[in-house]
Amino acid sequence: MTERVVDERPGSAGALGALGGQGGHVGAPLLEVEDLVKHFPIRQGPLARLLGREPRVVRAVDGVSFAVQAGETLGLVGESGCGKTTTGRLVLRAIDPTGGRIRFEGDDIAGLHGSALLPFRRRAQIVFQDPYTSLNPRMTIGRIVGEPMLVHGLVKRADLPERVAALLETVGLQREHAERYPHELSGGQRQRVGIARALSVGPRLVVADEAVSALDVSVRAQILNLFVTLRERLGLAYLFVSHDLGVIRFVSHRVAVMYLGALVEVAPVRELFQRPLHPYTQALLAAIPTIGDGSSSIFDQPGRLLDGELPSPIDLPRGCRFASRCPHRMPRCAEVEPTLDTVASDHVVACHLYGDAKGERS
Amino acid sequence: MTAETILDVRDLTVDFHLDGTVLRAVDGISLSVRRGEIVGLVGESGAGKSLTSEAILRLIRCPPGRITGEVRFRGRNLLDLDEDALSRIRGREIAMIFQNPAGSLNPVFRVGAQLHEAMALHLDEPRPALRARVVDILARVGIPAPRTRARDYPHQFSGGMAQRVMVGMGMSCVPALLIADEPTTALDVTIQAQVLALIRQLARETGAAVLLVSHDLGIISQMCDRVIVMYAGRIVEQASIATVFGAPAHPYTRALVDCLPRVDGVERLGTIGGVMPGLRALPPGCRFHPRCPIAEPRCSVDVPALRALTPDHRAACHLARPGA
Numbered sequence: 001m002t003e004r005v006v007d008e009r010p011g012s013a014g015a016l017g018a019l020g021g022q023g024g025h026v027g028a029p030l031l032e033v034e035d036l037v038k039h040f041p042i043r044q045g046p047l048a049r050l051l052g053r054e055p056r057v058v059r060a061v062d063g064v065s066f067a068v069q070a071g072e073t074l075g076l077v078g079e080s081g082c083g084k085t086t087t088g089r090l091v092l093r094a095i096d097p098t099g100g101r102i103r104f105e106g107d108d109i110a111g112l113h114g115s116a117l118l119p120f121r122r123r124a125q126i127v128f129q130d131p132y133t134s135l136n137p138r139m140t141i142g143r144i145v146g147e148p149m150l151v152h153g154l155v156k157r158a159d160l161p162e163r164v165a166a167l168l169e170t171v172g173l174q175r176e177h178a179e180r181y182p183h184e185l186s187g188g189q190r191q192r193v194g195i196a197r198a199l200s201v202g203p204r205l206v207v208a209d210e211a212v213s214a215l216d217v218s219v220r221a222q223i224l225n226l227f228v229t230l231r232e233r234l235g236l237a238y239l240f241v242s243h244d245l246g247v248i249r250f251v252s253h254r255v256a257v258m259y260l261g262a263l264v265e266v267a268p269v270r271e272l273f274q275r276p277l278h279p280y281t282q283a284l285l286a287a288i289p290t291i292g293d294g295s296s297s298i299f300d301q302p303g304r305l306l307d308g309e310l311p312s313p314i315d316l317p318r319g320c321r322f323a324s325r326c327p328h329r330m331p332r333c334a335e336v337e338p339t340l341d342t343v344a345s346d347h348v349v350a351c352h353l354y355g356d357a358k359g360e361r362s
Numbered sequence: 363m364t365a366e367t368i369l370d371v372r373d374l375t376v377d378f379h380l381d382g383t384v385l386r387a388v389d390g391i392s393l394s395v396r397r398g399e400i401v402g403l404v405g406e407s408g409a410g411k412s413l414t415s416e417a418i419l420r421l422i423r424c425p426p427g428r429i430t431g432e433v434r435f436r437g438r439n440l441l442d443l444d445e446d447a448l449s450r451i452r453g454r455e456i457a458m459i460f461q462n463p464a465g466s467l468n469p470v471f472r473v474g475a476q477l478h479e480a481m482a483l484h485l486d487e488p489r490p491a492l493r494a495r496v497v498d499i500l501a502r503v504g505i506p507a508p509r510t511r512a513r514d515y516p517h518q519f520s521g522g523m524a525q526r527v528m529v530g531m532g533m534s535c536v537p538a539l540l541i542a543d544e545p546t547t548a549l550d551v552t553i554q555a556q557v558l559a560l561i562r563q564l565a566r567e568t569g570a571a572v573l574l575v576s577h578d579l580g581i582i583s584q585m586c587d588r589v590i591v592m593y594a595g596r597i598v599e600q601a602s603i604a605t606v607f608g609a610p611a612h613p614y615t616r617a618l619v620d621c622l623p624r625v626d627g628v629e630r631l632g633t634i635g636g637v638m639p640g641l642r643a644l645p646p647g648c649r650f651h652p653r654c655p656i657a658e659p660r661c662s663v664d665v666p667a668l669r670a671l672t673p674d675h676r677a678a679c680h681l682a683r684p685g686a
Contacts (some may be wrong), residue, residue, distance in 0.1 A: 079550035079551065079552065080550050130461075180567075187446050188637065216406040216407050216577065216638075217406060217577070217579070217618060217621045217622065218406060218617065218618060218621050218633065218634040218637075219637065220621070221620075221622075221623075221631035221632060221633045222629055222633045225624070225630050225631055225633060227631070228630065243550065243551065245551070246580075246622065246623045247623060249623055250623030250628065250631065251623075283552060284551060284552060287517065287551045287552045287554070287555035288551060288580065289555075289578065289580035289581045289583065289584040289585075290580050290583070290584075291556070291579055291580055291583040291607050291609060291619070291622065292583050292584060292603070292607075293585070293603065293604045293607065294583065294586075294602060294603025294604045294607075295530075295604070297562065297584045297585065298555070298584050299555065299558045299559040299562045299584055299585060300559075300563075300564075305550040305552070305555045305556060305559055306555070306556075306617035307504075307556075309520055309522060309553065311522070
């Protein structure tokens with residue numbers, strides 16, 4: 001089935017080649033995020049205002065730093081409410097950060113607004129989770145895929161149908177799909193349309209926000225393969241946001257694990273799955289039901305599973321944000337927040353357990 | 363295995379009469395679950411797995427639905443019972459857990475009161491004893507400060523806590539059968555693990571038979587003793603976990619297992635071309651044949667029967683061989 005997806009016909013490749021970004025700054029990462037913060041204020045009631053109480057905030061993203069190289073996939077994994085989706089939206093400047101720096105191809109884009117962001121919008125695109133609500137039901141597929149190119153003035157109207165057809169073929173659809181409406185397509189086909197729309201303006205970075213989570217197993221495999229094929233052909237970089245560790249493991253080069261608004265561990269994919277260091281990463285991996293031979297069950301060893309639930313991101317405890325659920329909790333975990341430090345080549349972790357190792361290295 | 367057969371479903375069919383046409387959503391399913399056994403019902407959306415579990419409990423509105431066949435629960439055919447007799451069995455002898463725990467609790471009553479009411483329906487005990495039981499159950503399913511939390515409303519519980527309450531409530535009457543339909547699909551992976559561990563532990567303790575409906579092959583593999591794979595309204599394969607995941611005989615099962623990202627260094631996942639057919643466009647013969655990599659001419663004509671390849675392994679494929 002991959003053959004259908006790997007469409008190497010010169011027409012489509014050419015059309016995309018022209019759109020595909022080149023250039024960039026050799027050596028520097030494509031995307032560099034430093035100390036990114038997003039606080040959502042909570043509306044105060046009149047009484048609280050009258051009493052002059054401190055305004056409270058949800059600390060959705062609370063000082064996150066990472067980089068994505070050109071052509072690289074960084075998997076961003078965590079459970080609901082950890083801030084991974086907000087991080088993806090911040091990076092795209094779909095919402096305004098409360099603080100921090102976002103550098104894309106060397107340019108600071110955190111401070112840009114309105115039309116100043118337009119060139120950036122061409123270079124960084126998003127694919128959403130739900131292929132049912134992210135496509136306008138009244139627009140034909142051709143218009144959905146073609147409109148971004150017109151908005152950005154990338155194509156003459158006369159050339160549009162050919163460009164759209166090439167894009168549709170690139171994502172494994174047929175040119176005839178341009179005439180159809182979203183409701184005539186299956187979930188997997190719609191997600192292909194969402195990908196074609198993102199690719200239409202020739203981005204170098206695509207944020208995939210739970211892009212395969214709504215799909216059934218067999219369709220999900222097709223779309224994941226498509227993401228990988230497109231990365232190879234077009235040199236795309238992905239920030240792949242997902243709660244599904246199986247998906248993250250397949251698609252990522254490096255993985256960043258997020259908990260309650262902060263990164264707790266970042267490592268190359270193989271390293272992370274074989275040698276997870278942070279107790280949260282370890283618990284997360286232990287909780288995945290992987291296919292076994294039925295001789296034993298992870299659910300018969302409750303000791304390995306994590307107790308308790310995510311604390312509220314409003315009143316974060318002092319110290320390590322994972323301390324309340326951590327099986328290796330030490331006194332200082334309640335006092336001092338651990339920083340994200342290097343413990344091995346390209347492997348960073350925010351945990352006091354590895355404080356000594358870090359001390360030796362620094 | 364000589365354990366008592368708790369649930370014995372034979373030739374179960376669910377039809378929907380809509381706009382003058384008849385849509386067959388479940389087509390002649392036979393399955394059984396023994397005491398102490400956890401059986402998984404797995405398939406992709408639209409395979410008919412949830413409808414099968416709903417038909418077993420007669421939770422499908424008829425009309426437009428129509429359920430035929432037999433659902434023998436401890437010897438009695440549930441499809442023959444009147445509503446009164448059936449509701450005495452549902453909740454007491456057969457417990458049910460659904461996907462959305464918040465939707466299963468009434469938002470305007472305290473959690474403890476709802477547990478209390480459910481148990482009062484089925485247990486003939488004085489009020490103080492029931493109240494103590496409610497707190498016991500909450501403690502049992504790992505709710506911190508159970509006495510206080512019993513006075514909370516459902517919205518004060520997280521999804522994982524609410525689902526644990528549903529599990530506790532379901533198991534409190536020591537049912538002979540638990541039907542759990544995607545019980546953790548709405549939950550995060552660490553919370554999912556807590557709920558599934560609880561279901562498995564309580565089932566093992568009480569000896570309840572469990573029918574677990576899930577789209578997640580990993581969950582099925584870790585939870586179940588046997589698995590039944592459904593495709594487009596029919597069973598395509600049933601066997602032990604080791605057989606289905608180690609040596610599947612049906613091409614659909616094989617392809618499904620290959621679709622999962624499981625090991626490192628895989629460049630491409632296995633895929634199945636196309637999508638599962640809708641009820642209005644079911645192909646003749648084997649329903650998987652348009653997507654099947656090894657289909658032969660007869661596959662588009664003859665419906666393959668669910669044949670026994672070994673005593674514990676059945677597959678509905680003309681080309682299935684034992685150990686293939």
